Amino acid sequence: GIQVEQSPPDLILQEGANSTLRCNFSDSVNNLQWFHQNPWGQLINLFYIPSGTKQNGRLSATTVATERYSLLYISSSQTTDSGVYFCATLTGTASKLTFGTGTRLQVTL
């Protein structure tokens, strides 16, 4: 099956800093989604982005499907951005999400 690797595995930022999270996938995908799992465990959709670039406030994401990677940019980080960020892919005709290994982000004051 498809392998989805994320980097870095852990990241500590001071409030206000910017960061880039990376997601590499081993095969062609139909789409890619980014999720934020908050410290209480709730998974929140951030982006549905099979290709190209999208922006939502301080967050933006870019997927380059031909090169099998996606990037999530967080600008002017806030403590509420803390949690785990997952990318997840859909392959083939199924709608089965394969989740990446996750990046655990901690934003400090």
Place this chain on the structure above:
Amino acid sequence: EAGVAQSPRYKIIEKRQSVAFWCNPISGHATLYWYQQILGQGPKLLIQFQNNGVVDDSQLPKDRFSAERLKGVDSTLKIQPAKLEDSAVYLCASGGAGETQYFGPGTRLLVL
């Protein structure tokens, strides 16, 4: 619009006992998913329903896990008997016409 509802939020049982989780998807969503998330890992799909039919249950341990989605709306996931390694968060998600999945708050299960 109301999100995906799950209950209970927390459950502690002893090994070999049985447990059931309930999920109510977003209204109108035909597809419902159950995921298992072990601490430190990403969610893993256990079973996917399209309306009340099973689309994918290839990673469901069928000797102890069962799931149903009567009438194509609510769903229950059951574990019988539970093992220590079943300790995890069980997440329910639903999806509509697009392929974005929306997740519920999860049920945290601890098996002692």
